[in-house]
Amino acid sequence: MHDIRAIRADPDAFDRAMARRGQPAQSNDLLEVDDVRRRNIGEAQSQQEHANQQAKLIGQMRKAGEDTALLEAQSRSFKDTQVALEHSAKVAEGRLTSLMSLLPNILDAEVPEGRDESDNVVLYTHGEPARFNFVAREHFEIGEALGLMDFAGAAKIAGSRFVVLKGVLARLERALGQWMLDLHTGEHGYTEHVVPLLVNDATMYGTGQLPKFAEDLFATTDGRYLIPTAEVPLTNLVRDTILGPADLPIRATALTPSFRSEAGSAGRDTRGMLRQHQFTKVELVSIVAPDASDAEHERMTACAERVLTELGLTWRRVFLCAGDTGFSAARTYDLEVWLPGQQAWREISSCSNCRDFQARRMKARVKIGKDNVLVHTLNGSGVAVGRALIAVLETHQDADGGVAVPPALRPYMGGLERIARG
Known part of the structure; x- marks a missing residue:
């Protein structure tokens, strides 16, 4: 607002x-x-x-x-x-x-000009794209060949854009989420939350999903909405609140399912797990004083980058241009991961500084001296678990159809070092 x-x-x-x-x-x-x-x-x-x-x-x-x-x-x-x-x-x-x-946030002056994602600016790249002496498979080819990724079964029970993971792949997805939570809470200073997956319209309004993006949401018959990201409940915890200086910064994280209708995405990424109605994500949210939000944006993005580095993935930081920056954001860094099977860079995390845009909608303030000042809110994926699973499968695949388990995840996988065909 x-x-x-x-x-x-x-x-x-x-x-x-x-x-x-x-x-x-x-x-x-x-x-x-x-x-x-x-x-x-x-x-x-x-x-x-x-x-x-x-x-x-x-x-x-x-x-x-x-x-x-x-x-x-x-x-x-x-x-x-x-x-x-x-x-x-x-x-x-x-x-x-x-x-x-209905009007989007004002962009920071440093945001690059541009109309769409083709005008985004790559700031730097970590690692080199993997090269194989065989034809790299896409994640769904790997998962289906292992017999552990079932799209047909998911379509039977729910329709398109769903998947059923089984056995060791289900465990690998769980391991990714639990490891990310442990990393962000144990080393990055975020406090873990368990939040409602259903929220009211005032909550959706507070973070900017309503009224403009109603068609992207799943609504219940009693006036509630399934969350599209844990950003929504985590940020709204400070709605209608006057915080004290000692309360800040607030750094919150949650591992939740997320639900999106994917309105307007017909025909895009119809194969595999890249664009689904339900997916799991570790979300990072920060509530800070206005003079701290620039540094917090860099810090948050670095926390998400750490995840990708520890998983042995090739990634890059991208500064989104004016035409590609989200509604509530004043500036956004996307983290993109290289997928060898697709031979393409794909977004795996977005870290945004919303300045006081959401706080004005939520009436979230901090007392500084004699004044009640709007806080600044930030959010980022730390990271999308399903997309991390995709990246791990495609990056660490081998010629025999197996997948090496990144060392960081092995303690969460009972010491398993490689996923092999049964």
Whole structure:
């Protein structure tokens, strides 16, 4: 959500910021509604003052034994007008909030210009893409050949974009999630949470999923939503809260299923596990003071990068351009992993600094001196477990159809060093 005072102070700057996002000029419409709201508030206050003056005069006249009927009628008229004006102000405020709730965050000045992912900027690469003396298989070819990845069974019970993992592959996915949690809590200072997978609309609104992205969500019949990421419940824990300076930073993590309708992705990544309706993810969320969010963004991204390095994967950090940066983010780093089977880089984590955009929606503040200041919120995948499984299978495959288990995961796999065909 945006600060209408900042828009009022420099509407041209706001329109330029929205133009970077491909949005048309919005300030005139916003300020027109804001003007109605402010005018009604001012006039309501004037009516209140008139009513207060009348009340004093009525009191004086009653003491003097004078007739106050005419003044009392005028006073009721002032109050009726005040109520009507206050209602009009609330209607205008609702309209203003509705308009602004559909507008994306203002991008940081450093965000690269560009229209789509082809304009993203690779900052650096870790490792070299794996080379094999055989034709590298994609993850679903490996999993199906092992007899441990069942798409047909999943489609029978749930439809497309689901998978059933079995045996040692199911254990490998569990191992990935548990190891990531242990790494982030034990070495990176995050506190583990178990959070609701169903949340209300106020929670979805707070982090920016509603109202703009309703079609991407799975809704229940009682007004709740399945979470698309643990970012949603973790960040909303500070909604309607005034924190103390000693409360920050808050660093939270959770391993949860995530649910996305994948609206608009028909025909994309239809084979395999890359784009599914249900997937598991380790999420990282930070709540910090405004002057700490730049450093926290770098820190969070480094925590996710550590996961990929420990798994022996080839990865790169990418600075998303203006046209590819998400709705709530002011800046985003994507981590992309090299998939030998696909011969392509694929996103495995996004780490975003949302500045005070979500905090304004959530009314999440910290007391600094005498002022209550909006906090800054950050979120990142630490990382997507299903995509990490894909990357491990494709990166560590061998000519016999087996897969080497990365050393970091072996304690979670009962010491198993290699997944082999049965």
